[in-house]
Amino acid sequence: MKQPIDDSSVPPARPSLSPKKNADVLQDLEAHFLERERQDPSSPYYRGADSNRPPQTMPRRRRFMLGAMAAMGSAGVHGVASSATPGAIERTVPPDATKVQGVGVAVDDGGYGARSQFETEVRTRYATKTTESSWSFTPLQNSMGMITPSGLHYERHHGGIATIDPTKHELYVHGMVKQAKKFSMADLKRYPALSRLMFIECSGNGLTEWAKPTLKTVQGTHGLTSTSDWIGVPLSTILNEVGLKPGAKWLLAEGGDAAVMTRSIPIEKAMKDCLLAYGQNGEAIRPEQGYPVRLFVPGYEGNMSIKWLRRLEVSDMPFMTREETSKYTDLMPDGTSLQFSFLMEAKSVITYPSGEMTLNKPGFYEISGLAWSGRGAVKRVEVSVDGGRNWREATLHGPVLPICHTRFTLPWEWDGKEAILQSRCIDETGYVQPTIKELVDQRGLSSVYHLNGIQSWKVAASGEVTNVHHY
């Protein structure tokens, strides 16, 4: 046993400030922070426009951010200057972390934490013709639990990521309403807020997989879905504020991005459970998720949850925008098309083991995956290791929430022989996730969207896992 540690026996890594000076520094920092916040209408410390100072401007905040970036840059002092993995700070790895002091508090991260330099999973972009009209997949293969880190949330943009000053952003609400209004972000944040854990999924998730297995990993086959804690104002609160006129049936939601993305939402859905979300996982939503505010339409195809929301127009009919006519409609074998196929139906996928992984040797493995349904809560998930001949009920890891990713697991003893792993989700309405064949029989091979069929992973005797179709 070593000597008990006594504070005085541990020399400080660098001369520390006296408690008095420490307090001064903190107060200075706080004063600067408050000075900034008091001029920011979106801050709880906002003092109003009667201040003698000019209104808060973005350059001021940007300088602050640059300062933070510079602080992060100084990590080179502490560590090796090399390319850190995205979202990480590259630090020198000592032979024994118990023999040297670690990195001081707020020394190199600018006050905003970074993930470990040893973690490398990132979103991957689908190779569309332009980067602005494109999408990126969440790395589900590394996912744990039910929540997607904000920085790994999947993306789908039609005109790039809009950069919007929240102090200048306004949301217009008009059309068949009693009093047309516009709302600043400060206005929106005055309303009673709520938070709700919900998945969102692009209806194009899996579009490459209809006819044959195409993408290799679960990131490619299923990565267009993510779960966050979304915080904001119920849309019904705002619609009650402006007052709907009789005959109001549809609502146009319009984004403030270069695509000026638009979708029509049925008014019943708008009043039922839609959210104007300005928060995500405990902080402001990310720019790529629609900062400063997005619409969130629970359980419906992701495209309807308009980002960078700038306008809502109430009408008596759908607007028939490009994204609800020429896109996001499902072409049937007879040449007709299904329109307004809003619902994201029950779906599940095994994330471990999944495509391109290798099981080194026979023995115990915990099968793990995600299940979700736009109709409500997941009631049951069943897993097969023999291509659907036998099914076992998986354990659901709570909380099991409606319209939310639900983690499931099943212990599995792999005997070293070829196996086909599948999962199927049954939701609280009794809907059972179909096979891909059942969907193809119903809808043909041209409908593009809404593939929620059962995914099959083949484990070869060698332990190699591959994406296969198996009915």
Add this chain to the structure above:
Amino acid sequence: MSITIKGAVAAAAMALACAGAPMAQTSTATASSADNPHDYGFGSPVTDDELKQFVSPLPDGRGLPPGSGTVMQGEKVYTQQCLACHGANLEGGIGDRLIGGRGTLAKSDKGGPPIKTVESYWPYSTTLFDYIKRAMPFTAPNSMSNDDVYAVTAYILYKGDIIPKDATMDKDSLPKVAMPNRDAFKPAGR
């Protein structure tokens, strides 16, 4: 002081949320906060003038702005604004193919995969005006005048054999254009 007020607001918010249970995270969370309306009075009234900056026509033509354009004018606009991405013959490139494809949508049709274009697939002519107006050209969205948008809309519809060469498109004529695939859409019911 401001913290106290904020706390009070938050408490009121929680009370409201509980009272109406609008989106409580339970498996039966379908009740609407419409059950519990409250007159907050936040937000500012807007004038009709302010709303003129927005264009979002309905399929029956309501909401279409003034202005007009001919096929001939549209050809010039297309050459300057659209051709680089959509091709000299509207065959597509970086941008979508715009014409052709009739008779390719059904499985029984011969000749490979379905070709979805303005001509073969789009059910409403107003959508074409709306989309070009708000999102095109890709490198300078919402930069074209209403006249130019009407004109290039007319040109694309003409090239798709939907309107005659001497047609003029405006807020009255555009919604009357009969799109070939108009009746092929039905609600999915899910």
